[in-house]
Amino acid sequence: xxFYLLHAPDSYSDALAEAIHxxxxxxxxxxxxxxxxxxxxxxxxxxPKRDPHVICVVEDTKDLIAIEQTGAFQGLYHVLxxxxxxxQGVGPEKLKIEExxxxxxxxxxxxxxxxxxxxxxxxxxxxxxxxxxxxxxxxITRLAQGIPVGxxxxxxxxxxxxxSLKQRTEF
Amino acid sequence: xxFYLLHAPDSYSDALAEAIHxxxxxxxxxxxxxxxxxxxxxxxxxxPKRDPHVICVVEDTKDLIAIEQTGAFQGLYHVLxxxxxxxQGVGPEKLKIEExxxxxxxxxxxxxxxxxxxxxxxxxxxxxxxxxxxxxxxxITRLAQGIPVGxxxxxxxxxxxxxSLKQRTEF
Numbered sequence: 001x002x003f004y005l006l007h008a009p010d011s012y013s014d015a016l017a018e019a020i021h022x023x024x025x026x027x028x029x030x031x032x033x034x035x036x037x038x039x040x041x042x043x044x045x046x047x048p049k050r051d052p053h054v055i056c057v058v059e060d061t062k063d064l065i066a067i068e069q070t071g072a073f074q075g076l077y078h079v080l081x082x083x084x085x086x087x088q089g090v091g092p093e094k095l096k097i098e099e100x101x102x103x104x105x106x107x108x109x110x111x112x113x114x115x116x117x118x119x120x121x122x123x124x125x126x127x128x129x130x131x132x133x134x135x136x137x138x139x140i141t142r143l144a145q146g147i148p149v150g151x152x153x154x155x156x157x158x159x160x161x162x163x164s165l166k167q168r169t170e171f
Numbered sequence: 172x173x174f175y176l177l178h179a180p181d182s183y184s185d186a187l188a189e190a191i192h193x194x195x196x197x198x199x200x201x202x203x204x205x206x207x208x209x210x211x212x213x214x215x216x217x218x219p220k221r222d223p224h225v226i227c228v229v230e231d232t233k234d235l236i237a238i239e240q241t242g243a244f245q246g247l248y249h250v251l252x253x254x255x256x257x258x259q260g261v262g263p264e265k266l267k268i269e270e271x272x273x274x275x276x277x278x279x280x281x282x283x284x285x286x287x288x289x290x291x292x293x294x295x296x297x298x299x300x301x302x303x304x305x306x307x308x309x310x311i312t313r314l315a316q317g318i319p320v321g322x323x324x325x326x327x328x329x330x331x332x333x334x335s336l337k338q339r340t341e342f
Contacts, residue, residue: 063324070333113339118318130342144338146315147289149330153234159320162241167315167340168284171301 032103034079034096036061044068044077051075053110057100057129059083059117067115075113078103083121084128092128100129104136111139118145144169203274205250205267207232215239215248222246224281228271228300230254230288238286246284249274254292255299263299271300275307282310289316315340 005013029035030042033055037043044050054075058064064077080095092098103109114129116122130140146164147156156164176184200206201213204226208214215221225246229235235248251266263269274280285300287293301311317335318327327335 058324066325066327066329066332067336070329070336072333072336113336114342115324115336117323119321119323126342140342141339142342143324143332143335144315144317144340145320146317146335146338148319148328149316149334150290152288152290153229153286153314154237156237157319158237158241161237161314162243163320164314164317165238165241165243165284165286167317167338168312169315169338171285171297171311171313 029079033077034081034099035064035077049074052108054113055100055103055107055109055111056113056115058115059122059125063115063117075111080116080125083116084125085121092132095125097129097132101132104133104138109136109138111141114140114142118143200250204248205252205270206235206248220245223279225284226271226274226278226280226282227284227286229286230293230296234286234288246282251287251296254287255296256292263303266296268300268303272303275304275309280307280309282312285311285313289314 005016026038027036028038030037030045031040032045033042035042035044037045039046051074055078056067056073056075057078057080058067059080059082061079064079067073078096078100080097080100082090082095084090084092084095104112112129112133114126116126116129126142133140144167145160146167147153147161153161176187197209198207199209201208201216202211203216204213206213206215210217222245226249227238227244227246228249228251229238230251230253232250235250238244238248249267249271251268251271253261253266255261255263255266275283283300283304285297287297287300297313304311315338316331317338318324318332324332
């Protein structure tokens with residue numbers, strides 16, 4: 001980056017410095033879902049076409065962006081900003097979990113998709129959330145685990161292939 | 172292999188030659204499911220503990236072995252020995268499809284899992300089988316497509332992530 005800037009015109013490096021400054025100053029977290037936002041609410045929460053009955057819970061904004069890119073989801077999000085990690089001292093109070101519970105109380109939510117990562121801590125976080133959200137009358141779902149689109153059964157790892165069998169769907 | 176054999180004792184290379192000879196002579200295809208067999212029926216079809224109500228349809232024996240290794244499936248198999256491939260002249264008559272239809276007529280099958288590969292020809296093969304098997308009173312399912320166990324949502328390809336959302340399951 002330093003070498004590139006040495007050869008770039010002054011106007012370019014000035015604009016870059018300005019932009020980096022602005023990121024920290026103007027970007028904030030959405031007051032509802034904790035996605036990145038340039039206003040009180042983020043662009044997704046402000047969009048009246050999004051379905052307020054489904055909330056997809058993700059660990060961080062990068063996961064939200066990945067799901068947005070599929071175009072397969074029209075609901076709202078809730079960004080936890082991390083996963084439970086008892087060994088590192090990350091308990092429920094350090095994530096945006098209380099805020100999610102309040103949304104279930106106040107918003108017309110019918111389904112919560114727990115889209116935490118399918119690793120150990122992500123799965124533990126999903127299990128914790130499932131217990132916390134049980135008192136509410138909402139459907140709780142999780143992303144299907146299974147074989148990749150376009151892949152080859154022979155080369156899929158044993159655990160994922162086992163999961164894809166257990167979660168098989170009607171054709 | 173040649174260099175290894177040069178340094179191996181004669182008894183080893185004799186045994187290897189004998190074994191290669193025996194593979195072609197003694198291995199055949201199971202008369203019921205077309206898995207590799209050393210008798211009229213393969214070891215899985217002969218096993219009385221396997222559930223005869225579920226048939227898992229795979230493209231080839233390597234897929235069968237991969238699914239067996241998961242330990243998640245207790246039913247029987249049916250090996251097609253290929254996938255439909257119109258451009259290469261592989262039509263339904265070149266696969267063990269008629270044999271599968273006969274099994275549905277004669278065996279107490281309640282569910283057929285179409286575990287063809289999730290690529291273009293494998294999906295086309297599954298769609299063809301779905302139409303062929305529709306007249307029978309059986310449940311037709313397919314392997315879940317989705318995120319890998321232990322993976323990271325952020326790095327899953329867009330199509331697979333979209334499929335995992337659509338096929339999401341209740342927690």
